[in-house]
Amino acid sequence: MPMLLDPATKYLPYPAVPFSPDYARRWPTQRTTSSPIWLSTDLRDGNQALVNPMSNATKLELFRELIKIGFKEIEVAYPSASEQEFQFVRSIIENGEVPDNVSLQVISPARPDLIARSIESLAGSRHAIIHLYNAVSPVFREVVFRNTKEQTIDLTLNAVLLVKKLTEEETARSGTRFTLNYCLETFSQTEPEFAVELGNRVLEEWGKASPTDKMIFNLAATVECAPSNHYADMVEYFSTHIKQRDSVIISVHPHNDRGTAVAAAELGLLAGGDRIEGCLLGNGERTGNVDLITLALNMYSQGISPGLDFSHLSDTVALVCRCNDMQIPVRYPYAGQLVFSAFAGTHQDAIKKGLDMQAKRWSEIDRTGQGIKYWAMPYIPLDPKDLGYGYENLIRVSSQSGKAGTAYVIKQNMQLDIPRRMQVSFYKVVQDESERTGKEMTVASITSAFKQTYFLDSKPLGRLFLHSYRLFPLSPSTREPSSPMSDYSDDEPQSLIRFEGEMTVDGEKRTIRGDGHGPVLAALDALRADLALELNIGESAGQTINADSPAYAKAVTFLEMYLPGTSPSKSGAGSVWGVGISYDVTASKCRAVISATNKLLGDRSLPRARKIFSPRPTASNVDSDSWLQGIKLRAGRIPSRSDQDVHEGDTTNWATTA
Numbered sequence: 018m019p020m021l022l023d024p025a026t027k028y029l030p031y032p033a034v035p036f037s038p039d040y041a042r043r044w045p046t047q048r049t050t051s052s053p054i055w056l057s058t059d060l061r062d063g064n065q066a067l068v069n070p071m072s073n074a075t076k077l078e079l080f081r082e083l084i085k086i087g088f089k090e091i092e093v094a095y096p097s098a099s100e101q102e103f104q105f106v107r108s109i110i111e112n113g114e115v116p117d118n119v120s121l122q123v124i125s126p127a128r129p130d131l132i133a134r135s136i137e138s139l140a141g142s143r144h145a146i147i148h149l150y151n152a153v154s155p156v157f158r159e160v161v162f163r164n165t166k167e168q169t170i171d172l173t174l175n176a177v178l179l180v181k182k183l184t185e186e187e188t189a190r191s192g193t194r195f196t197l198n199y200c201l202e203t204f205s206q207t208e209p210e211f212a213v214e215l216g217n218r219v220l221e222e223w224g225k226a227s228p229t230d231k232m233i234f235n236l237a238a239t240v241e242c243a244p245s246n247h248y249a250d251m252v253e254y255f256s257t258h259i260k261q262r263d264s265v266i267i268s269v270h271p272h273n274d275r276g277t278a279v280a281a282a283e284l285g286l287l288a289g290g291d292r293i294e295g296c297l298l299g300n301g302e303r304t305g306n307v308d309l310i311t312l313a314l315n316m317y318s319q320g321i322s323p324g325l326d327f328s329h330l331s332d333t334v335a336l337v338c339r340c341n342d343m344q345i346p347v348r349y350p351y352a353g354q355l356v357f358s359a360f361a362g363t364h365q366d367a368i369k370k371g372l373d374m375q376a377k378r379w380s381e382i383d384r385t386g387q388g389i390k391y392w393a394m395p396y397i398p399l400d401p402k403d404l405g406y407g408y409e410n411l412i413r414v415s416s417q418s419g420k421a422g423t424a425y426v427i428k429q430n431m432q433l434d435i436p437r438r439m440q441v442s443f444y445k446v447v448q449d450e451s452e453r454t455g456k457e458m459t460v461a462s463i464t465s466a467f468k469q470t471y472f473l474d475s476k477p478l479g480r481l482f483l484h485s486y487r488l489f490p491l492s493p494s495t496r497e498p499s500s501p502m503s504d505y506s507d508d509e510p511q512s513l514i515r516f517e518g519e520m521t522v523d524g525e526k527r528t529i530r531g532d533g534h535g536p537v538l539a540a541l542d543a544l545r546a547d548l549a550l551e552l553n554i555g556e557s558a559g560q561t562i563n564a565d566s567p568a569y570a571k572a573v574t575f576l577e578m579y580l581p582g583t584s585p586s587k588s589g590a591g592s593v594w595g596v597g598i599s600y601d602v603t604a605s606k607c608r609a610v611i612s613a614t615n616k617l618l619g620d621r622s623l624p625r626a627r628k629i630f631s632p633r634p635t636a637s638n639v640d641s642d643s644w645l646q647g648i649k650l651r652a653g654r655i656p657s658r659s660d661q662d663v664h665e666g667d668t669t670n671w672a673t674t675a
């Protein structure tokens with residue numbers, strides 16, 4: 018059996034950090050309130066871990082991106098590793114690629130020949146950081162170097178002394194100003210007291226750290242082999258025991274072997290860290306370095322400016338992946354394809370409500386100038402727009418989704434605010450389709466299902482199609498068209514009007530007529546009188562789309578209808594919905610009636626036409642001035658006076674959104 022029943026026989030737990038009994042660790046009560054100094058080691062620690070390390074041209078591309086993002090300290094190479102690495106450093110210095118406010122860092126092992134080569138590579142740069150490292154934990158001392166603690170200290174101090182000498186010579190030669198960054202490689206596995214002892218000896222040997230010219234201690238979790246709280250304890254122990262704390266920058270360098278590098282970095286900052294070394298998207302040896310994008314955006318989402326710009330995150334991600342020949346999972350924090358998408362119904366519902374509420378809240382702030390536009394969105398911790406994403410992928414619909422998600426997609430793409438009960442009804446259509454195909458319902462497929470379901474097209478999709486209609490008032494006594502429609506008002510329920518609709522019914526053109534209090538009831542009466550369809554009205558709702566641009570504003574009517582003898586349940590079962598969209602409110606109502614009727618109709622047979630298309634009313638039955646609402650149902654322009662003339666055979670244009 019490969020896994021042990023008792024792993025304690027093979028693996029040792031991490032040792033506790035020896036805080037004195039009267040010292041309570043402080044990091045658990047701290048809060049991060051400002052961003053750290055960032056160091057990108059993409060071009061060194063990231064690069065050394067690649068299957069195929071980057072060419073210098075690729076490194077330059079990534080270097081430029083790092084500058085664009087805002088890094089002020091960039092580890093650009095391991096110059097002693099190869100001529101190519103050395104030449105990369107030379108080329109960016111000599112070609113003026115390094116802005117004045119950016120410091121280059123290069124790394125060197127504690128070996129004299131390699132230290133000399135590393136310092137040489139930096140000649141002529143304005144400010145450089147020489148990053149000296151050796152592993153100091155027991156296993157490395159014993160296995161790799163076969164050194165005692167004293168020998169380890171000697172090896173380190175000799176290297177520091179050499180760095181000091183060579184950097185001073187280089188400063189005298191080329192003016193380059195140097196900072197020492199001493200890395201205790203495998204710090205997190207080192208005895209804390211020994212780490213501090215070594216640190217203090219290095220500080221002493223360097224001898225010139227001051228509050229205005231600090232030296233850096235890089236506390237590497239070279240291999241992450243304990244929980245993040247242990248790393249924080251280690252950092253706090255070092256930070257509170259090192260001498261000249263005000264002349265020292267504490268840098269944290271977590272790796273991700275346990276998958277908690279980000280947590281380790283965050284706790285390391287609380288524990289005294291001033292600086293973070295890591296890579297974009299967590300590239301690096303084995304499971305990687307700490308991911309600087311996640312760290313920066315974690316801070317950003319807490320209202321702390323990271324000082325790094327990820328406004329075009331998908332471009333940055335694409336570039337980093339290309340340079341590293343690497344991919345990231347779709348669930349990767351902030352950067353993955355799916356991290357700003359909700360598939361689950363209740364999540365979608367909460368997000369939709371959150372967006373609606375936020376739009377209201379923010380527009381109130383715009384109107385009054387009072388308040389702050391806080392982001393308070395269920396399930397989405399950060400506004401995707403801040404990272405250059407839109408909201409189009411926020412809600413994606415599958416068989417796991419609910420009505421709210423479907424309604425959101427329709428709102429986003431057709432601007433239609435579907436009433437709650439209708440959402441239930443349309444959601445069933447979408448869910449059936451999604452279950453049938455076993456696939457995600459895309460925006461295009463949902464939109465197309467909506468148009469199909471509610472017969473929203475310029476061509477007859479259903480058995481009934483309304484080409485045009487006329488409305489004119491009837492005198493109560495004669496029930497004959499008489500007075501001008503301009504006297505008609507929806508506010509006067511007692512005024513009886515006549516609806517005359519020019520239709521295609523099962524492919525045959527015909528006119529239907531009916532009377533009622535208002536256009537909807539008159540249209541229903543026509544369906545009853547001419548097509549023998551008895552229909553009842555349920556709930557209805559109206560909406561205006563493009564309300565802020567009058568020339569393109571459209572009225573939308575949502576109308577629930579049901580057959581007599583059936584009463585719609587609370588969940589909407591037993592009823593159908595229709596949708597009508599038009600530049601004209603009344604036309605939208607009439608269309609909604611026909612849309613719902615088409616759904617109720619099924620394959621029931623309809624009586625033959627008594628009359629094919631009515632003639633234009635003559636002076637004997639109606640005065641031509643009373644043709645008030647008789648407009649062509651044509652989208653794209655506002656009805657004018659001349660539209661009040663009805664033309665036979667007009668095809669309706671069902672443009673649903675402007």
Ligand SMILES: CC(=O)SCCNC(=O)CCNC(=O)[C@H](O)C(C)(C)COP(=O)(O)OP(=O)(O)OC[C@H]1O[C@@H](n2cnc3c(N)ncnc32)[C@H](O)[C@@H]1OP(=O)(O)O
Nearest residue numbers: 062065095097098099126127128150151152161162202239
């Ligand atoms: C944790 C980290 O990421 S640290 C950075 C690691 N990065 C790299 O190693 C990438 C670039 N490295 C290289 O190109 C090569 O390793 C070189 C050029 C630096 C050295 O190459 P080589 O001389 O062939 O040595 P090699 O690669 O086998 O390294 C092992 C030797 O270095 C020693 N060593 C390892 N780390 C250090 C150090 N920090 N200081 C001094 N010596 C060290 C080992 O003890 C071993 O010495 P030994 O040969 O006497 O037993």
Ligand SMILES: CC(C)C(=O)C(=O)O
Nearest residue numbers: 150200202203237239
């Ligand atoms: C040498 C240091 C900085 C390192 O890369 C590590 O320990 O992971």
